[in-house]
Amino acid sequence: MISMALSSVSLRDLALVQAVAREGSFTSAARAMYISPSGLSHQVQKVEQALGMPLFERGGRRVAPTAGGQRLLGYIEAVLGAAEHLEHAARAGDIAFGGELRLGVPSTLGPYLLPHVIEPFPQRFPEARLTISEGKPRGLLRRLAEGELDAVLAPPSATVNGLDSTALFFEPYELMLHKAHPLAGQHQVALTDLDASDATLMAESHGNGVSDLGMPGAARPERIQDLSIESLATLVALRGGYTLVPILAHDRLQSIPNVVLAGVEGARPGRHIALYWRSASPWRDDLTGFAALLRTLAGTIPGLDAAT
Known part of the structure; x- marks a missing residue:
């Protein structure tokens, strides 16, 4: 008692x-x-x-x-x-995910990936509702571990006790340069031709900065925290220099004034995306099926490399 x-x-x-x-x-x-x-x-x-x-x-x-x-x-x-x-x-039963999948997605990924997911999800998992939460990867993984979310899309990170994961796809970055940048007119730009001190990089999305990208030098000391890709583009438009943006955002970013996009010559900087869930989840089979759906979709989206 x-x-x-x-x-x-x-x-x-x-x-x-x-x-x-x-x-x-x-x-x-x-x-x-x-x-x-x-x-x-x-x-x-x-x-x-x-x-x-x-x-x-x-x-x-x-x-x-x-x-x-x-x-x-x-x-x-x-x-x-x-x-x-x-x-x-x-909640569990014959309906996938017990009727609802609470999915966490990084705010720098969600607006560009989710339009590809919204339509096929109910076709693959009828009667299951997809609920989306956006945030930073570390915060989303914490909420997953605490039971607030059922699954999270995030770059691979240090092993988190009680979580399982499976690789989904690799998303390359492309360069966004101020239109007045000396290399702004080139279709492809090598990272070694850029001055690292002109980079505006996001703390979480771009790892440890230019050192992760194989570039010499150091990024400007006023490294910014993660924000929306559109806000990052606005910073480059106002401050000059360049940044790296995920290729899924290409179509939206083309319309932003005072910046231009260019491919990265040679090296392929980017981010790997994995699906995380709790090891004790009763919907492991459903989550495995969801991961397979995302890998299939990645194979149809130009620029993405689906994990094998």
Whole structure:
């Protein structure tokens, strides 16, 4: 039997405790879980009172679990995992994905890939609804691990415990240059002919910058965070220089004034895209079928290289 004190603790309360442990900060955890810091602190204290022991050491620069808290965090993770399985079991049935696939897509990929997916998805998975969430890859993978999403499209990253993945396709980058750039009139431009200090690169989408692209030198120190491809194009149009943009965005970017597009001569910078899902997902077969659909579509889209 569960005690009266513990019965007042909700799954949301346990998820808040898990967020504090993951973020190492009440403020960061509150931001990630869309709750005020004071509200989060109150809910964590409620869990601690119900369990009869402190879960975190407070007062340092980083909030750390107590020895007992570290042990109980494993049980909390198990409880949340069991609750997720219960929800999936209730949703699962003869309909693919239990009726809904909650898919996370990077904001620099979604607007250009999804138009190719929207029509064939219901044909391949009748009665299943496709729900899209956009964001940064790291944030999407975190939401996947926490059960908020069912699958995520993202570049391959460091192994995340509890997640499986399969390769989908490679998307090359092409160059976007200010129209006044000395090489703007060329159909193909070699990266070695460019000045790395003129590059405007995005922190997450372009990896470690020009060093990842085999170019000498270093990008400008004011590296920007990820934003929309159209906003990146606007920066180049205003600031000059050049950037790298995914080839799927080619048609939309052609209409932006003061910039021109060019192919990359020789080297093929770009990004690999994989499909991620939780290892414990009850829809592994459906997700495998979805990955096969995406690879088939990639094979029909000019510029993409479908994974084999």
